[in-house]
Amino acid sequence: MSESGPSVYEWAGGAEAFERLTKVFYAKVVADELLAPLFRRMKPEHPHDVAVMLGEVFGGPADYTERFGGYRRLVGRHKNRDIQPEQRARWVELMLSSADEVGFPDEAEFRSAFVAYLEFGSRRAMANSKPGAKPGNRDSLKLWGWGEARPGAE
Ligand code: HEM
Numbered sequence: 001m002s003e004s005g006p007s008v009y010e011w012a013g014g015a016e017a018f019e020r021l022t023k024v025f026y027a028k029v030v031a032d033e034l035l036a037p038l039f040r041r042m043k044p045e046h047p048h049d050v051a052v053m054l055g056e057v058f059g060g061p062a063d064y065t066e067r068f069g070g071y072r073r074l075v076g077r078h079k080n081r082d083i084q085p086e087q088r089a090r091w092v093e094l095m096l097s098s099a100d101e102v103g104f105p106d107e108a109e110f111r112s113a114f115v116a117y118l119e120f121g122s123r124r125a126m127a128n129s130k131p132g133a134k135p136g137n138r139d140s141l142k143l144w145g146w147g148e149a150r151p152g153a154e
Pocket of ligand 1: 083
């Protein structure tokens with residue numbers, strides 16, 4: 001990433017922060033009437049896998065790409081799930097309330113970067129989940145930085 005200073009990953013609190021986030025998030029997901037049907041066969045390691053992937057996206061170690069199968073695996077996991085718009089919206093909503101619950105930083109700059117990726121990723125996941133979708137043929141995850149709102153910049 002070309003941006004200087006701490007990454008969004010570091011600002012969030014590193015790997016441990018993303019682990020806390022996904023643990024709380026998936027507990028909400030399985031109790032949610034709109035989302036539970038999609039995650040009925042979710043494996044116990046799923047929250048960890050998503051924590052690793054999100055960490056990489058925000059500037060942490062590239063473990064999801066190097067050890068887990070990266071972008072192709074991500075696309076494969078969403079394939080044919082036929083995610084509906086109201087499920088996507090709920091997914092983002094629960095991520096945001098989980099971020100509050102686990103004490104993610106609440107600076108405007110951090111939340112702006114975080115929510116921007118959730119919108120991007122969830123819309124891509126929904127599009128790639130449609131039967132017959134033709135996802136991009138890439139090897140790498142799309143990485144996410146601070147965008148327009150970098151801490152300390154006016
Ligand atoms: C920023 C948005 C998203 C990210 C970063 C994300 C991330 C991931 C990752 C990393 C996996 C695969 C984990 C593995 O390697 O095994 C996965 C699987 C999955 N995702 Fe997403 N996802 C996003 C959005 C969504 C949305 C909006 C939905 C549905 C509302 C969704 C539903 C699923 C389902 C059903 C699976 C498969 C779970 C299983 O294996 O049982 N995802 N997601």
